[in-house]
Structure formats: C-alpha cells, structure tokens
Amino acid sequence: xxxxxxxxxxxxxxxxxxxxxxxxxxxxxxxxxxxxxxxxxxxxxxxxxxxxxxxxxxxxxxxxxxxxxxxxxxxxxxxxxxxxxxxxxxxxxxxxxxxxxxxxxxxxxxxxxxxxxxxxxxxxxxxxxxxxxxxxxxxxxxxxxxxxxxxxxxxxxxxxxxxxxxxxxxxxxxxxxxxxxxxxxxxxxxxxxxxxxxxxxxxxxxxxxxxxxxxxxxxxxxxxxxxxxxxxxxxxxxxxxxxxxxxxxxxxxxxxxxxxxxxxxxxxxxxxxxxxxxxxxxxxxxxxxxxxxxxxxxxxxxxxxxxxxxxxxxxxxxxxxxxxxxxxxxxxxxxxxxxxxxxxxxxxxxxxxxxxxxxxxxxxxxxxxxxxxxxxxxxxxxxxxxxxxxxxxxxxxxxxxxxxxxxxxxxxxxxxxxxxxxxxxxxxxxxxxxxxxxxxxxxxxxxxxxxxxxxxxxxxxxxxxxxxxxxxxxxxxxxxxxxxxxxxxxxxxxxxxxxxxxxxxxxxxxxxxxxxxxxxxxxxxxxxxxxxxxxxxxxxxxxxxxx
Numbered sequence: 001x002x003x004x005x006x007x008x009x010x011x012x013x014x015x016x017x018x019x020x021x022x023x024x025x026x027x028x029x030x031x032x033x034x035x036x037x038x039x040x041x042x043x044x045x046x047x048x049x050x051x052x053x054x055x056x057x058x059x060x061x062x063x064x065x066x067x068x069x070x071x072x073x074x075x076x077x078x079x080x081x082x083x084x085x086x087x088x089x090x091x092x093x094x095x096x097x098x099x100x101x102x103x104x105x106x107x108x109x110x111x112x113x114x115x116x117x118x119x120x121x122x123x124x125x126x127x128x129x130x131x132x133x134x135x136x137x138x139x140x141x142x143x144x145x146x147x148x149x150x151x152x153x154x155x156x157x158x159x160x161x162x163x164x165x166x167x168x169x170x171x172x173x174x175x176x177x178x179x180x181x182x183x184x185x186x187x188x189x190x191x192x193x194x195x196x197x198x199x200x201x202x203x204x205x206x207x208x209x210x211x212x213x214x215x216x217x218x219x220x221x222x223x224x225x226x227x228x229x230x231x232x233x234x235x236x237x238x239x240x241x242x243x244x245x246x247x248x249x250x251x252x253x254x255x256x257x258x259x260x261x262x263x264x265x266x267x268x269x270x271x272x273x274x275x276x277x278x279x280x281x282x283x284x285x286x287x288x289x290x291x292x293x294x295x296x297x298x299x300x301x302x303x304x305x306x307x308x309x310x311x312x313x314x315x316x317x318x319x320x321x322x323x324x325x326x327x328x329x330x331x332x333x334x335x336x337x338x339x340x341x342x343x344x345x346x347x348x349x350x351x352x353x354x355x356x357x358x359x360x361x362x363x364x365x366x367x368x369x370x371x372x373x374x375x376x377x378x379x380x381x382x383x384x385x386x387x388x389x390x391x392x393x394x395x396x397x398x399x400x401x402x403x404x405x406x407x408x409x410x411x412x413x414x415x416x417x418x419x420x421x422x423x424x425x426x427x428x429x430x431x432x433x434x435x436x437x438x439x440x441x442x443x444x445x446x447x448x449x450x451x452x453x454x455x456x457x458x459x460x461x462x463x464x465x466x467x468x469x470x471x472x473x474x475x476x477x478x479x480x481x482x483x484x485x486x487x488x489x490x491x492x493x494x495x496x497x498x499x500x501x502x503x504x505x506x507x508x509x510x511x512x513x514x515x516x517x518x519x520x521x522x523x524x525x526x527x528x529x530x531x532x533x534x535x536x537x538x539x540x541x542x543x544x545x546x547x
Contacts, residue, residue, distance in 0.1 A: 001479045002125070002449045003090070004067045007041045009059035010097075014509045018497070024475035026482050026493030027512070028523055033499045034510030035483045039127070039453060042066065045095045046125060047105070047117025054097050065094045068124055068449075076123040083119075085110050091124075093117065127451045128438045137434075139420065143364075143406035146391060149441055150367030154401050157356040161400040164349040171342040178335040181328050188329050191311070195322035200304045205315035208301040215294045222284070229280045232273060241270055353398070360402035364393055368406075371440060378436035381470055383463045384429065387412050389436070408437070431455050435467060439474055449479045456486040464488035487527040491544035496520050520545065 007016040012034060029035055044054055045064040055062040068091040070076065077087045085107055095105040095117065105112050107120065147154065181188070230236055245266045252259045308315040331338075368391035375389035388411040396405030411418040412429055435455050456467045468489035474480055475494070484490055496515045501508060515523055521541045522533055529537035 001069045002042075002066060002481070003069050004065075005038075005042060005045075006063075006065040007038075008063040009056040010041045010044070010054050010062040010064060011037045011056060012501070012508050012510045013037060013041065014056065014507075016510075016512055018512055019514075020479065020481065021495045022475075022479050023494035024472050024480050024482065024492060025495045025497070026484055026490045027497045027499055028484060028490050028527060029499030030501075031485075033501045034512075035499045036453075037510055038499065038512065039451070039483070042125070042451075043127070044097065045093050045105075045117070046121035047095075047114040048121065048127075055099050060099050062097045063094065065092065067092050074123075076120055079116075079119050079123055080107075083112070083116050085112075091120070093120070123448075125449045125451060126438070127453065128434065128455065137420075139407045142391075142408050143401070143404060145441055146364055146367055146371065146406050147401070149371055150363055152360060152363045152367075154360075157353070157360055157402050158400040160349070160353040160356040161398075164346070164353045167342070167346045167349040171339070171346050174335070174338055174342050177331065178339060181332040181335065185332060188325055188332070192322065192325050192329060194307065195318065195325070198300075198303055198307065198318075200307070200315065200318045202316045202319060205301065205304050205308075208297055208304070212294065212297055212301060215297070225280060225283050229277070229284060232277050232280060238270070238273055238277070241266060241273065245270070357398065357402045357404075361393065361404050364402075364404055364406065368393055374440040375436055378439055378470070379432070381466055382432040382436060383466045384412075384432055384436075386414055387429070387433070388414070388418065389433065390418060431457055431459060432463070432467060435470065439470070449481065450474065451481045451483075453483045454485065455482070456484055456489050460486065461488070465492075468492040485527065487524045487541065487544055490520075490527060491524055491541070492547070496523070498523050517545075 001022060002020050004020065005016075005018045007013045018038075027035055027038065040054065041064045045066045068076075070087065070089060070091050076091065080087045080091075088108060092108050093105070095103065097103050103114065105114065105117055107116065232238060245263065248259050248263050248266065252263065304315050304318065308318055311318070311321055313321045371391050372389060379385060379387050379389065390409050390411075392407045392409055394405045394407075396403055407420065409418040409420060410429075410433055435452070438450075438452075452471065455471075456464055459467060464486040465488040468486065469492060471480055471482055471489065472492045472494075482489060482493070490496060497512050498515055498519070499510060499512050501510050503509075513519075521538055524541035524544060525533040525537035528540050
C-alpha cells in the first residue's frame with residue numbers, strides 16, 4: 001500500500017506531502033489544477049518513462065519520495081531479493097532529478113538504477129486511464145495479458161521453439177554444405193585420386209631436391225674423387241707408408257727403441273688412411289647412380305611441386321590438404337544419411353513444439369472462457385449488461401510463445417458487430433470496458449495499489465454512480481487511488497483530496513488538501529454546480545455522500 005508521497009520542486013509543485021489510506025482515495029480539482037503532475041511525480045519515483053523535464057523552474061533539483069507498507073509475503077520481496085536489497089516492513093523509494101538531466105535513485109538508502117525501480121513498480125502499482133498506456137488497447141499485448149490471467153508457464157514452449165530452431169538451422173547448414181560439396185564432386189574425386197596416387201609426405205620435397213642437386217653435381221666431382229682414391233690406394237700413399245713402416249721395423253732392433261714413436265705414428269696413420277679410403281669409396285659408390293634414378297627422382301619432385309601449385313598450398317601441406325578433401329568426400333558420401341537424420345530430428349522437434357503450442361492454445365481457450373465470464377459479471381453492474389466482451393483466439397505466426405493470436409473484442413449491443421475496443425466503444429463505454437478489464441486482469445493481485453486516472457470520463461448520472469460503486473467495491477480489499485471529475489465517484493471515496501492551483505508572489509504552485517466532511521460537501525457541490533455553489537448543489541452533494 002502507498003502510505004505517503006513527498007514531492008519537492010517538481011513542475012509547479014513546491015513542497016507537498018500526502019498521506020494516503022487504505023480503501024478508495026479520490027483526488028478532485030479543476031482541469032489544469034495539477035492532478036496529472038501528481039501522477040507524473042509518482043511515475044518518476046517508480047522509474048516510469050514520462051516527461052523529460054520535471055524540475056521546477058528556478059530549482060537545482062526535484063525530488064520525490066514514496067513510502068509503501070509491505071505486509072509479510074508481499075510479491076515485491078521477490079524483486080528485492082533478486083537485487084539483494086533487504087526487505088523491511090516498509091519500502092522507501094527516493095529519486096532525484098537534477099536540473100542538468102541527471103537522475104539518481106535509492107531504495108531503502110541503497111543506490112539503484114531506473115531498471116530496479118521499474119521492476120519494483122510492477123509489483124507495487126497498476127496505473128490505468130481511459131487512454132491506457134499499459135497496452136489494454138493494443139492487440140499486440142492481449143496475448144501476454146491473457147497468459148498472465150491464465151497463469152500459464154511459457155517455459156516449455158520457449159524451450160521447444162529453441163530446440164526446433166536449432167534443428168532447422170542444423171538441417172539448413174548440412175543441406176548447404178552438401179550442395180556445395182555436390183557442386184564440386186568431380187573436382188574432389190579427381191583431386192583425391194591424384195593425391196592418393198602420389199601420396200606425398202611432409203619434408204619429401206626438400207629431401208628429393210637435395211638428392212637431385214647432389215646427383216647433378218656427381219659428374220663434376222667424380223674425376224677428382226677417383227684420383228683421390230688412386231692416390232690413397234695401393235699404388236699411392238698406402239704403399240709408400242707400408243714401405244716406410246717395413247724399413248723402420250727392420251732397423252728398430254739396432255735403434256735401441258728410438259724408432260718406436262715413429263713406428264706407432266705410422267701405424268696410426270695407416271689406420272686413418274684406411275678410414276679415408278673407405279669414405280672416398282663410399283662417395284664414389286654414391287656417385288655411381290643409374291641415370292634412370294635421377295630421372296625418376298625428378299619426375300616425382302616435379303609432380304609434387306605441380307600439385308602444390310595447382311592447389312595453392314605448400315608441398316609439405318599436400319598431405320593435410322588431401323585429408324581435408326577426403327573429409328569433404330566422406331561428407332558427400334554420408335551426406336544423404338546425415339540429411340535424413342537431421343530431417344527426422346526436425347520432424348521430432350516440430351512434433352514436440354506442436355504439442356506444447358497446442359497445450360498453450362487449450363490453456364488460453366479455457367482462460368478466455370473464464371475471462372469472458374468474468375467480464376460479463378463486471379459489465380452488468382456498470383450498466384452494460386447488454387454488451388458482449390469476447391476474447392478471440394485465432395491461428396497466428398508460430399513463435400516461442402505458441403502460435404495463437406489473441407484479441408479482445410466487444411459488441412456494445414446484442415446483434416451489433418464486434419470489433420476492437422477502441423473502435424467499437426464510445427468514450428463512456430470504453431471507460432467502463434477498460435475498468436472491467438483492469439479489474440478482471442489485476443483485481444486479485446495482492447498488495448497492489450490501483451490507480452485510475454479519469455476512468456469515469458464520458459459517463460455521468462447513474463452510470464457514473466455504477467462506476468464509483470465498482471471502484472468502491474474494488475477498494476474494499478485493496479488501495480485504490482482515483483483521479484476523477486465525477487461527483488458521483490468522488491462521493492463514494494473513503495478519503496478525499498482537492499488539487500488546486502494557486503498564484504502567490506508571481507509564482508504558480510499546485511497544492512493538495514485533504515478535505516474534512518464539510519469541505520467535501522463544498523467540493524462535490526462545486527463539481528455539480530460550478531464555481532458558485534448553491535444550496536441546491538450542497539443538498540445534492542449531501543445526498544450523494546449519504547449514498
């Protein structure tokens with residue numbers, strides 16, 4: 001329940017403090033007195049989007065504080081817990097609008113954003129006027145309102161829709177990939193056959209190139225290597241060293257050991273010479289390749305390089321490139337099976353979504369019947385017992401919240417054509433339709449403060465009295481604030497405030513005054529008669545107040 005509203009320097013309000021009560025609270029006053037400013041200020045502290053400039057002219061900032069009583073278990077405690085704000089017996093919302101446009105807000109002295117205020121306001125206050133800004137007249141919001149009335153769980157349908165979307169995307173991706181592969185099937189099969197025939201290995205091109213260079217250089221070095229082998233062999237250095245060794249060994253006995261170091265050195269030299277001879281012989285063996293070997297080597301080397309150029313890859317990457325082509329071929333060969341499996345998955349997902357959508361449709365139709373019956377019960381005491389309200393459910397575009405289109409339609413008289421609320425009903429009828437609809441949709445919401453801004457516009461006499469009595473009945477279990485120009489409605493309020501505009505010192509301000517019983521008689525008399533309140537107007541006002 002909204003307990004108090006404190007406004008400082010907002011538009012034409014200088015200082016204003018209001019203490020609201022349970023039951024039906026009515027605010028009256030002449031047109032332009034500032035009643036809408038109260039709602040603008042309340043909307044500001046609740047985070048609603050409204051006027052851009054609210055600060056009173058000449059002030060540095062404007063400030064609004066709203067205090068709500070929170071009984072145990074109030075729905076707003078869930079929002080407080082979500083934002084880690086401690087719940088207490090009262091909830092204090094304070095918001096400041098600086099002259100430069102900056103806005104700051106607090107909840108129980110905790111700094112918060114406008115988003116937090118709006119989340120809290122959804123559980124605290126419902127505002128409704130003849131020109132409804134919450135979507136009652138917009139068919140695009142009717143399904144959401146019916147779902148809230150029905151209490152349906154949209155989670156399963158949303159999950160089924162998401163799964164269906166994923167299945168369809170997977171199928172489309174596979175089909176596109178298969179179409180791409182099919183378009184290049186001949187190329188893939190020819191390229192894979194070429195690569196499979198050659199089977200190049202990483203590093204092979206460099207190895208072949210090195211061998212080719214060595215074989216090309218062999219002829220140039222063969223003669224020198226052969227001469228080196230002759231010089232080192234039996235007719236060359238080896239024979240000379242052996243002769244020298246034999247002569248030293250023959251003289252060694254007479255040299256008394258003086259030749260031993262030389263003999264050892266010669267033996268070592270002969271061993272090293274033998275190693276040198278083997279190295280030269282090995283080199284000569286390597287230079288003795290068959291000319292056909294070089295030709296075959298070059299043929300393979302050139303084939304590897306040609307394939308690398310053809311596919312614009314490095315020679316060492318031909319193996320991995322071939323693996324990629326083989327994978328694409330495998331996808332092509334297994335594509336039909338994969339497409340079939342994905343098609344079955346889509347069909348299953350469609351069935352699952354269809355089942356959830358049908359369950360939503362059934363729940364909505366049942367709720368629509370209950371809402372239509374509730375509306376019929378609400379319209380009768382509002383002097384519209386002959387009017388017909390109907391919730392139409394038709395096939396709509398499938399989506400995450402089912403495949404139903406919902407529209408609230410009315411017929412003001414039996415046999416008259418039905419149509420959208422704002423096109424069929426007159427101003428006074430529209431007010432009553434919207435009042436009844438608001439009551440049906442939100443009347444049972446616990447702990448809500450319901451605000452009706454001139455919901456009685458366009459009606460008078462017995463009809464206005466019927467509207468007022470419905471508001472009074474609604475306020476028996478809740479707090480209702482009504483801005484009204486109807487004396488019949490004002491007379492039924494449990495608490496009455498008058499909003500008026502005053503000019504003092506060249507400054508215009510708006511004030512709100514709680515009315516005593518005698519003052520209520522004068523105010524309702526003014527509403528009946530105009531500026532000059534006659535005795536007859538006072539008598540009529542007393543009659544309205546006596547009910």
